Amino acid sequence: MMTCEQTREIVTRLPDTEANTAAVREHLQRCPACRALADFTRQALELPPVVTGTPGLGPILLRAAARRKRRLVWRVAALALVGVVAASAWGIGMRQQRPAESSAELVLAWDGIESKLVELEAAIDADMTAWKQQMAIN
């Protein structure tokens, strides 16, 4: 035998008497208070809410398009920012690398100059020797 409390728990979620179990139906037949709650629940659930007017699809599509555009702008801005940051990082890196490279270049350049000087000195010496020999012959 079902109590009123048990029946009320059921009929507020399942007010349709026919859909309920035999035990609930039996209780509803002999209990006017529970039957009234079931009737009220059914009637309330069947009353559609009043909707006078809703915004149309047109403004929604416009809003969605504006939102898409804004997202696109943000995406481009984010990409541009990433580009700027990457370029700056690369520039800073290059700048930090530059002195080391310059000194290496200087060393290389100095080495080049030194060997050239040696070659030049040897050439001058050879010229001088040749010239002295020439003078001696004359």
Add this chain to the structure above:
Amino acid sequence: MAEEEKNSDAVLIAAYRSGNQRALEELFERYRRPLYAYFNRMTGGDTMAADDMFQEVWVKVLRYLPNYRESGRFSAWLFQIAANQFRTAYRRRRNWLKFFTPAGDEEATPETADDAAPVWHEMDENGRRRKLEQALEQLPPEQREVFHWRQNDLSFKEIAEIQKCPLNTALGRMNLAMKSLRRCCHDDM
């Protein structure tokens, strides 16, 4: 009924994905009333807030519909977005009100029916509808929500998922809602 609805929604969604704009219009037409009624009820008739939330939900639907995966009913998915939208707006509003409302003023106590007012079973359909809407305004938002979703044929399992609560909580909320509504509607059947 639910299976039929699911199938026809799926057909419309597929048509929209393949570029049929008319399918979107049909989907919109099918759900605009229950969705708007939800916001209207939850905001207590604040049409500006309801309009804004309603539009926002459809903007989200347009954004996510191309990637929508059919794991349940479309209506449950749509109402889930609506409930999230309302919760976000409600939280913002509540935080805002905390600054400007003196303590104790935020929660209204549910009113019982006026003794002189006509009783439920003597009212016509319009009268009942008006009375029900007034009574719904008195309910806590969670109970109001359960009632609304039940009116739109959502199962308690779907409602529990939307409200992110156990099934028994959703059932309990419906029970409490019906008891309060009946008291407010001056039902002496």
